[in-house]
Amino acid sequence: MDASSSITRTVVVNAPRSAVWAAITDPDKISQWFGQRTSLDLSVGGEAAFTWDEHGTARAVVTELDEPNAFGFRWAADIDADPVIGNSTLVRFTLSEHAAGTELTVVETGFDTLDRDVADQKQAREANVQGWHAELDELVAYLHGVKA
Structure with missing residues (x-):
């Protein structure tokens, strides 16, 4: 996998794995650190929507x-x-x-498969590099304030 077509970020969270799992799969908890509103059908093939007041809604489908x-x-x-x-x-x-608790790694792939020119693919990746940096910092801060 070409590094220019993917993003990888790892953080260590001072929280048990069950708390980190809940923070990334429970819509109410996701909304505390990832956008303002989340809907999620937690099943493979289930639909999800992550909404940021300033950006709009990113729609998703659970794959794993x-x-x-x-x-x-x-x-x-x-x-x-x-x-x-x-x-x-x-x-x-x-x-x-x-x-120290839980290691969480996020990998986002497929920027090179977007139906866009190479410059727009790179721009989409760079925007998400910044996004994952900010969002995972928010996740760590959120979990450090939550007791399992």
């Missing part, structure tokens, strides 16, 4: 569910669009035990 190890979804790169091949990327969260 392996509690408490991995959670994945395909989401549309375009706001208010259904995620299909050509307009979406794959996001995968993996959780593992860590001496």
Whole structure:
């Protein structure tokens, strides 16, 4: 996988894996750190919507569910669009035990499969690099204030 077509970020959270799992799969908890509103049918093939007041709604479909190890979804790169091949990327969260709590890795792939020119693919990736940096910082801050 070409590094320019994917994003990987790992954080260590001082919280048990069950708390991190809940924070990435429970719509009420997701809405505390990832946008303002979330709807999620937590089943493979289930639909999800992540809404930011300032950006709109990113629609997604759950692609993987392996509690408490991995959670994945395909989401549309375009706001208010259904995620299909050509307009979406794959996001995968993996959780593992860590001496300090839980290691959480997010990998987003498929920017090179977007039906856009290369410059627009790179721009979409860079926007999400910044987005995952900010959002995972918010997740860590949220979980450090939550007791399991």
